[in-house]
Amino acid sequence: MNGELDLELYTISIIGLNNALENPKRDSFEEITANFQELYADIINDLNLDEIQFNDYYLFFENGKNVFPQYIETLKEIKNEEIADCLDSLIGIFENLNKIAEAFPSHKEMIK
Known part of the structure; x- marks a missing residue:
């Protein structure tokens, strides 16, 4: 990407995932x-850049601390060999x- 989180791709991916969870x-x-792999690769690339829009990433990861574990648990509960990979x-x-x-870093750590 360019040091900024691709919020559009994240939103599309989350909406798609929520829909797919209802009908796998x-x-x-x-x-x-594929969308999440692209998003993850972009995030890793962005976080390795010299200039990063930390405000975008701060909010993303603060929200992620709550939602990522929930998605992990939900995905682990699905027993479907067709989509296991x-x-x-x-x-x-x-x-x-x-x-x-x-x-x-937390918001307090970023202000220092």
Whole structure:
């Protein structure tokens, strides 16, 4: 990306995931997995840049501290062999995002 979080891709991915959780189908989960892999790769690239829009990422990761563990649990509860590889990938992405969220500086730390 360019040091800024792609909120549009994140929103599309979350909406798609929520819809797919109601009716799990392989093609939906493949698309969602690809979206989250792209989002995760962009985040990693952005966080390695010299200039980062920390305000975007601060809010994203503060929210993520609450929602990522919930998605991890929900995805782990799904027992569907047809989409097992997509589920494993999504769980891994959310676990990685959650690790980053937990390590991301708090608002107080960023002000210092």
